[in-house]
Amino acid sequence: DTGVSQDPRHKITKRGQNVTFRCDPISEHNRLYWYRQTLGQGPEFLTYFQNEAQLEKSRLLSDRFSAERPKGSFSTLEIQRTEQGDSAMYLCASSLAPGTGGYEQYFGPGTRLTVT
Amino acid sequence: GQNIDQPTEMTATEGAIVQINCTYQTSGFNGLFWYQQHAGEAPTFLSYNVLDGLEEKGRFSSFLSRSKGYSYLLLKELQMKDSASYLCAVRATGGRSGYSTLTFGKGTMLLVSP
16 A cells, blocks of 8 residues: 555543654655644644655644654654643645645545543 | 635435535635545545636536636536535645645535435
8 A cells, every 4th residue: 555654543542641643655755744633624734844844834733732754754743731622633644745746635544533 | 814615515416416616715826626535534635726717537527716716616427425525625825934735624515315
């Protein structure tokens, strides 16, 4: 399978705990995106990388959220001191950079986080 | 900021044609996308418009009018498997870094009945 993969698929944690999610993009894609989606809403942009550089971060993203893409391949999203409001589906997507032949983003299956 | 509006729900019957509208307000417009999302699954890419006009791809077509801030997705010969949420997304340049980001609407839930 050469699509976007995410791990874990489901995570249940207690309020106040830290969680980390991983995303492996399509191998030739240099852009990687993180989104959050709650029931009945569209995906909400969190942040994105081009190679290892974090180019944009949503103003809605609190300081408890941090993302890395250290070698320009896989990425991790960490949420510290989780709150019940963090319960959502966390989606990762990847694409080629515009101008290099691609434009659409390909999404992974998501990590569903439940904070109890 | 950006504002994207699409109907919450639509219903149609198998074999029919349905049009899902999307209106948007944004600065730095740089393309409009339609994605399909089945319940519990990731969004999958359907179409992309950056210039005015109609793009056709099999049973699916997408139209864009940049001057009106308007797009629609047209689905023909509806099948039961087309029951899903359809997400309109606008790409615009102008974040803090000046790079383009994608903003999604809330999605239109389409229910296809026999």
